[in-house]
Amino acid sequence: MQDKDSEIAGLKARLAEMEDTLRAIRGGEVDAFVMDGKDGKRVYTHKGAEEPYRVLAERMHESAVTLASDGTVLYGNTALSKLLGRPLQKIVGSNLYDFIAPTSRGALQSILLEPLAAGRRCEVVLRCANGTHCPTLIATALIPAEDIRAVTAIVTDLREQRRMMELSASERFARSVVEQATEAVIVCDFAGYVVQMSKAAESLLRDARGMHFSDVFHQAIDWQSDATAFASMASDAVRSALNGQAVRNIEVTAKNTPEELRYFLLSAGPLLNSNENPAGCIVTLTNISDRKAAEVRQRLLMDELNHRVKNTLAAVQSIASHTGRSAPDMQAFRSDFGGRLLALARAHDLLTRQAWQSAMLRDVLRGALAPYLCGGRDRIQIVDGPRIQLTPNAAVTLGMGIHELATNAAKYGALSTTTGKVTLGWKLSHLSEGDLIEIVWRESDGPRVSAPSRRGFGSRLIERGIASEFGGKVEMDYRPEGFCCTARLPLSEKAYL
Amino acid sequence: MNELSGLRILVAEDETIVSLMIEDLLLDAGATVVGPAPSVRSAMDLLLFQAVDGAVLDFNLGGEMIVPVADALTSRQIPFVILTGYGPARVNTHYPKATVLNKPIDVQNFAGAVFRSFRAAAAQP
Numbered sequence: 001m002q003d004k005d006s007e008i009a010g011l012k013a014r015l016a017e018m019e020d021t022l023r024a025i026r027g028g029e030v031d032a033f034v035m036d037g038k039d040g041k042r043v044y045t046h047k048g049a050e051e052p053y054r055v056l057a058e059r060m061h062e063s064a065v066t067l068a069s070d071g072t073v074l075y076g077n078t079a080l081s082k083l084l085g086r087p088l089q090k091i092v093g094s095n096l097y098d099f100i101a102p103t104s105r106g107a108l109q110s111i112l113l114e115p116l117a118a119g120r121r122c123e124v125v126l127r128c129a130n131g132t133h134c135p136t137l138i139a140t141a142l143i144p145a146e147d148i149r150a151v152t153a154i155v156t157d158l159r160e161q162r163r164m165m166e167l168s169a170s171e172r173f174a175r176s177v178v179e180q181a182t183e184a185v186i187v188c189d190f191a192g193y194v195v196q197m198s199k200a201a202e203s204l205l206r207d208a209r210g211m212h213f214s215d216v217f218h219q220a221i222d223w224q225s226d227a228t229a230f231a232s233m234a235s236d237a238v239r240s241a242l243n244g245q246a247v248r249n250i251e252v253t254a255k256n257t258p259e260e261l262r263y264f265l266l267s268a269g270p271l272l273n274s275n276e277n278p279a280g281c282i283v284t285l286t287n288i289s290d291r292k293a294a295e296v297r298q299r300l301l302m303d304e305l306n307h308r309v310k311n312t313l314a315a316v317q318s319i320a321s322h323t324g325r326s327a328p329d330m331q332a333f334r335s336d337f338g339g340r341l342l343a344l345a346r347a348h349d350l351l352t353r354q355a356w357q358s359a360m361l362r363d364v365l366r367g368a369l370a371p372y373l374c375g376g377r378d379r380i381q382i383v384d385g386p387r388i389q390l391t392p393n394a395a396v397t398l399g400m401g402i403h404e405l406a407t408n409a410a411k412y413g414a415l416s417t418t419t420g421k422v423t424l425g426w427k428l429s430h431l432s433e434g435d436l437i438e439i440v441w442r443e444s445d446g447p448r449v450s451a452p453s454r455r456g457f458g459s460r461l462i463e464r465g466i467a468s469e470f471g472g473k474v475e476m477d478y479r480p481e482g483f484c485c486t487a488r489l490p491l492s493e494k495a496y497l
Numbered sequence: 498m499n500e501l502s503g504l505r506i507l508v509a510e511d512e513t514i515v516s517l518m519i520e521d522l523l524l525d526a527g528a529t530v531v532g533p534a535p536s537v538r539s540a541m542d543l544l545l546f547q548a549v550d551g552a553v554l555d556f557n558l559g560g561e562m563i564v565p566v567a568d569a570l571t572s573r574q575i576p577f578v579i580l581t582g583y584g585p586a587r588v589n590t591h592y593p594k595a596t597v598l599n600k601p602i603d604v605q606n607f608a609g610a611v612f613r614s615f616r617a618a619a620a621q622p
Contacts, residue, residue, distance in 0.1 A: 303587070306582065306583065306584065308582070309582070310583075311582045311600055313600065313601040314515045314582070314600040314601045315512060316601075318514045318515050318517055318518035325521075393511055393513075396512070396514070400514060457517070461514065461517065464533075468533065468534075468539075469513060
């Protein structure tokens with residue numbers, strides 16, 4: 001028991017002694033210290049330490065420097081000379097402040113002001129002889145010189161580390177660029193294995209990372225037919241890119257479902273390494289199905305427009321032909337044809353306003369009579385009835401028919417005198433066989449009326465139009481006190497509430 | 498010029514103004530006009546109840562294609578020409594052999610073209 005106590009006391013004493021020694025070393029209070037070596041105890045003085053340190057420092061890959069507190073270089077190793085690009089003779093004895101960037105002066109100063117505080121580190125940018133700047137990490141180590149207070153430091157070149165950091169940052173950046181791309185982007189290595197895909201590519205081809213490109217388009221794709229043609233085109237493109245030959249915007253199609261054809265633009269380009277050799281390739285698939293669909297829509301619209309224009313031209317042709325048959329002379333032709341053409345144009349205006357879907361009956365009638373409705377004391381009075389919609393063809397026919405009634409009235413009827421009047425109105429009658437729209441054109445206070453000797457374009461147009469467009473009937477009553485025209489048409493899909 | 502003299506010709510055309518012109522052109526050439534029918538349904542009705550020697554059909558009747566009428570005529574070996582504002586390409590995909598006349602109509606040659614088309618159809622087996 002007593003042995004154990006004395007052993008513990010002995011150990012404690014040695015521990016205290018060692019701690020004192022360490023404290024003294026740290027504080028720079030000792031000039032020499034004793035260490036157990038393999039040949040027994042050895043005394044290291046600063047002088048004695050210098051030689052092995054020098055040997056070690058010379059062989060070190062990293063730069064080592066011993067600095068006086070004012071920055072004077074007391075010692076530097078070969079690596080430092082290489083780093084600075086200057087011979088050692090020009091370094092030793094110079095001041096290190098001369099070899100650093102102005103921005104690093106503060107950092108160096110903070111080390112030198114506490115020369116013996118070992119283990120301090122700071123970043124200092126060296127100015128090398130070739131004019132380049134070199135970021136370094138200076139870490140102080142305590143190996144005190146004999147006579148003067150000095151600090152020894154290891155200078156680590158940070159260029160490589162920086163380069164690696166930049167590289168990894170740029171790689172992260174490139175990775176996120178690829179991932180976030182809205183197009184399907186696939187990156188292959190030099191052997192053709194997929195190393196990276198964008199999210200869009202994943203949703204198209206599933207996760208194909210690690211797969212060989214020749215399998216990607218075959219296996220990962222869910223396209224039922226055309227897959228083979230598509231895969232072989234895609235594989236050819238990748239192969240060509242890996243050989244350094246870019247392939248740009250080939251149009252490929254793939255069937256997503258039997259009904260839905262999808263269109264893609266396929267591009268593949270080589271990724272070159274620093275020796276300008278292909279180190280892989282990047283493949284993009286741009287979905288152009290929407291663009292294609294828009295093109296098809298556009299073509300349909302153009303077709304429809306062409307059809308409409310041709311039909312309108314045919315209508316104009318018919319108007320010209322009929323006007324030519326009935327007009328007694330060229331002047332009559334010009335004025336009749338011009339009036340009819342304008343009536344047709346007004347009907348078209350109404351339809352365009354409603355996207356060529358329908359037109360209101362009241363607008364059609366007012367449009368057709370526009371030249372006679374100048375505001376104020378109109379000779380034609382329109383009595384509005386219920387709201388009724390007309391299909392495009394029905395609207396054109398009815399508008400043209402009303403125009404004919406008005407021109408006839410102006411030539412031979414109530415509007416040919418100063419006193420005559422016209423009343424136009426419509427109403428809905430509920431009959432046992434269905435609802436009927438009744439449109440009545442009634443002339444009064446004009447000249448005495450007699451039936452015409454032959455039927456003109458106007459009355460044919462009205463009778464034919466009401467019959468064929470609406471399945472209705474027209475009654476023309478040439479009563480002496482005033483002409484009256486009544487059109488009765490059933491409510492239908494062509495004329496509806 | 499009575500190339501179509503004595504023939505009863507069905508006209509299917511939804512635009513009244515245009516149908517009046519077609520009617521006049523056929524009447525001038527001596528034909529009798531059946532119709533004009535403004536829709537596929539009314540054209541089919543006319544075919545049921547009236548004797549017809551030939552037909553002039555607008556390809557698009559109020560948004561409906563003339564196909565059922567043309568098929569009915571084909572099965573009865575009644576010749577027809579198709580009028581269209583779409584251009585011949587669209588019609589030809591349906592009726593590669595049909596005579597297609599464009600709108601607006603070549604008035605001078607209309608009756609002659611209809612006549613030649615009917616004669617050519619009659620010459621076929």
